[in-house]
Amino acid sequence: MTNSEELWKEANKLFAGGVNSPVRAAVKPFPFFVERGKGAIIYTVEGKRLIDYVLGYGPLILGHSPDSVKEKLIKQLDKGWLFGTPSELEIELARKITSHIPSAQKVRFVNSGTEATMNAIRLARGYTKRSKILKFNGNYHGSHDYVLIEAGSAATEYSIPTSDGIPVEIIKTVEVCEFNDLDCVNSKLKKEDVAGVIVEPIMGNSGVILPEKEFLKGLRELTRTYNSLLIFDEVITGFRVSIGGAQTLYQIYPDITTLGKIIGGGLPIGAIAGKADIIDNFTPSGKVFNAGTFNANPLSMAAGIATIEELEKGYPYNIANKAAKAIVEELENIIKVKHTINHISSMFQIFFGVDNIKNYSDVKKANREYYMRLHELLLREGVFIPPSQYETIFTSASHDNDIVNETLYKFKKVISELM
Ligand SMILES: Cc1ncc(COP(=O)(O)O)c(C=O)c1O
């Protein structure tokens, strides 16, 4: 069976909504099934070539199947991939994380960003002996109960920012503020019952939204004042917006950082990192339980190490950032209708019909149908941007000048059709 339509029929017999993660079903009329990927390009099972700006939703900062990562994985495959006992690889990857992420002294590896934020929240609660957490409207921290409350990403795409199935008792433990609204944060924290404030320092799950100048600094100060922990969810931004993440870019250092995506080089991973005296509260040295059959599994460790080794050379950031900048600059020239593009390093998103996006409520005012039409027309021309206004367009070290020029040629073509 080699066509997406047939596979889609089979998938619907086997999976809820035909997929195993909802955003994938947002590609209409049905998702294309991918056969392989190399560099900036993926090929569908029909052999259609697509320039990829989704990049596995963020992990693939080097592009698809880079030789450096592939070689390291093959070497590890020869040695075995699960031992239920420590391997040297986890030390190597943790050293890379602690050397690049300023606030990270110790690390606990888990298997997804979801597990990372779930355990970071438990850690904050265990450490402070408080039960509430504060999150931001339209931030997405994965798919566990404590964060599927006013969540962005697919939760918003499918109009269920607060998921069914979450007990009201849990919802009551989660306070929500608008991103960039320090007055709200102050009013929630001053009751001194909030264990931790979890935030995407740069929002990447309601499109891209940047923190205003004083916002992260204000969060740092308010959490100190009221003895709450500050948790930066850098699952997207870690090793992307700079090798040291958003905290390095803005020089604001959280108590706990959650990581995922890039640190696993495209294999499943998550990590909770922070000051030693906080991370030491995890079992077995402390009483905040965390365990996992696949925690620090050798393949994810190997792919993560190989990826960060490339990032340490600097060139991936130069290429990926240059690509995003060139595309954004040209789009500003060619899009003639009212719009805003939010952009930082190798992440950006386009919002039509609005001229300023500083929080989730602003995003809801954007013309999402227009964005989806852009996605559809680009796909027809062989360019894959996320099938949702509430995701991020990413570039990678494989998005060289030729790829960018080809992309811009196609953008120009579809934008004249769109206007
Ligand atoms: C900021 C952020 N946190 C957490 C997650 C959850 O990660 P995962 O999908 O690996 O569970 C995501 C996923 O996109 C994310 O963007």
Ligand SMILES: NCC(=O)CCC(=O)O
């Ligand atoms: N921005 C949300 C994600 O990247 C997660 C991908 C998925 O849910 O499939």
